[in-house]
Amino acid sequence: MKLFVGLDVSSFDIKVCFLDGEGEKLKSFTIQNDLPGATQLRDTILNTARGQSVDVLRIGLESTSVYSFHPSMFLHNDEFMRGLGAKVFVMNPKQIANFKKSYSDMDKTDEIDAFIIADYLRFGRLPMSVVKEEQYVALQQLTRARYQLVRQVTQEKQRFLQHLSFKCNTFTEEVESSVFGKAMMDLFLEQYSLEELAQMELEDLAAYLRFKGKNRFDDPEQVAKSIQKAVRSSYRLDKVMEDSIDTILATSITVIQTFQRQIKEIDKSIKRIMAGLQQTLQTVPGLGPVFTAGIIAEIGQIERFEDETKIAKYAGLYWRKKQSGHFTAEDTSMSRNGNQYLRYYLVEAANSIRKRVPEYSAYYTKKCKEVPKHQHKRALALTARKLVRLVDALLRNNQIYTPKGASIHEA
Template sequence: MFFLGIDIGKRHHEAALIDDNGKQIGKSLRFSNSKAGSDRLLDFINQHQLLPDNTLIGLEATGHYWLSVFSFLTALDFQVVPFNPIQSDTLRNFYLRKTKTDTIDAVLIAQVIRMDLPDQTYIHSEDHIRLKKLSRFRYSLVDQASDLKRQVIASLDQVFPEYEQLFSDMFGKSSTQLLLQSPLPEDLLEIDAESLITLLNEASQGRLTRDKSSEKVAQLHTLAKDSFGIRVATDVYKLQIQLLLEQLVLLEKQIQLVEQEMNEQIVDQDFHLTTITGIGPVTAATIIGEIGDIHRFERPNQLLAFAGLDASVHQSGDFTASRNKLSKRGSPYLRRAIWQAAFVAAFRDPALSLYYQSLRKRGKHHGTAIGAVCRKLVNIIFAIWTQDKPYEPHINPELSKD
């Protein structure tokens, strides 16, 4: 039996071959992450007469760079074991000399699968890959939009600090249209009241009546007249605010398109997740995309660890820490989706809100209580997904007495 270890890199990979005794066969192969590189790997395989029935191949699932190599080798019918880099780090730590090279790593990977075959990294189905890519792309857009909002607020605080008093949502349609046209106090004062009333009324699509728009415009003019904003380089601030808002409007349209696609993808495979308080189609799509097949987890605590919502234990000698933080070693996207769902459920779900309040009464910090709700939520997700049943809140009678 032969064992081929492949160390994955961004532009180049390294492959090393060992036999049953762990002895390296020949020199390692360095090949590029390209079609020409895959041809070199195939020549290496043929040179050593490696076949699907006499060779096991292992590689680290590093970022996304391993996927093309994995696809190439599985198409040749080889058994390929992608695994978490932490597993090969464990073996690497046995070596006293902290030498790290691509060649040594490739040999170590081969030794890992020869000595103790690690658990394979789960490979998502095509449907799950779609959801995973969409949800992660959405999060990147949402984060970009949040950053743009912070920049707009920072600029507006300098030229028109009183503005935030006027709108409950500074980035709502009415406020956004107003700022796109007139972000400075002097801009607002140059526009007659009737034009501003019409702008607000149309931008809100009638939700802001003309009477309320008239009241809002009067407040705008009053605050603009007495604004304590700076009076230097205001033209630059104006340009910055307008351009940032234009980017924000575009991003929000893109987010809507991505969410629409996620909603369509989730229609036939929500696994009753949307019956859970705090989990809508978009959050459900994120959870499913990150988890893939729930049946690869035998117990809820495995799913908890995968989300990085388990506690990290700090122990040294006879000392064990009494306060442990989240390990945060799992999927950050899954953890973020569950945390957001838990935040809603803690105040709206009849059972989970009671649980949250009971923790708060015991003196637990808000974040600690939400973390506990997250763990409850993971158990609920695991149960309804594996049992294929809609969620039904079960109120703890002991908590309802409080």
């Protein structure tokens, strides 16, 4: 017996459709999207399969944010479902939408969508993704949260610099130190006026920087000089305006520091999960803990993908061919329909690796020379595509990275 179960999931209920191997509808019903509802679905599947030899049991649902997570994990981890050899697939809604176009005479209802998902499973030719194990989902939540926090820090720093230009328009040009170092942040929190900074004794300002910077400045006196040069050459604001800008700067600093503390806490949780996962990606020079965690979190268990081409397509790192007759287009654009987080981590990792690994550096340089425009962007995308092959090999074979030409060792 072949049984295909399509689930159309919403926040409050799940439309269910059972199809057999011939595409005949066996059952169609609705359950609540909660634990009792999922248990009812499990029991209905067991009752349908009772007394029959189940050759294939596939359960599919679209990836719909948090709504699909709980039912997919419940069915994936259930011991009775595993006893039947059930496989749970979480699918890209775009793939289902494209598949549905072949059913031009059908309306748009949740019941019909459940049927379409079940029929999609029955054909089984289109790419599908087996549900991730929970540790990878947990890691993914952390790495995505970190990704968003880093973006928020970047945006907040940009706002900070805009307001800093109101208070002291030459600061970033004149001062020979990072604006976002701890000493500088503490200095801005003091809310000194430009006149107070300009008239402060140079030795006192240098001592302040030395203390707040924990003696990390190579030359605190020179930094103090550059600060005073900046404040003396900047435009002056009236007191009302300057007080307002000081308040905004102090608030912005608090926001930045809060985000940075949250990132550190998330990093600790990421480190704990990564310690329990068997992987060898960090043996690649330039592939540090952040990139490694991000890549592994998005890929999940490597067995979800048949080969490296599936991973590349999942990340959107592939180029569609344009061919008609004897004509083949040379200029093709990269697809961006894949997982944006995985693509981001692969591209950023490729940029880091090509600075440290000669093989990747040579490949990047070669690709840069092939075109007159967008050299860096194109070469980096192609280098990321090359990296996919390495990631797949290391994870699938549990190998430690060795430079090209050296022997390969298993971990």
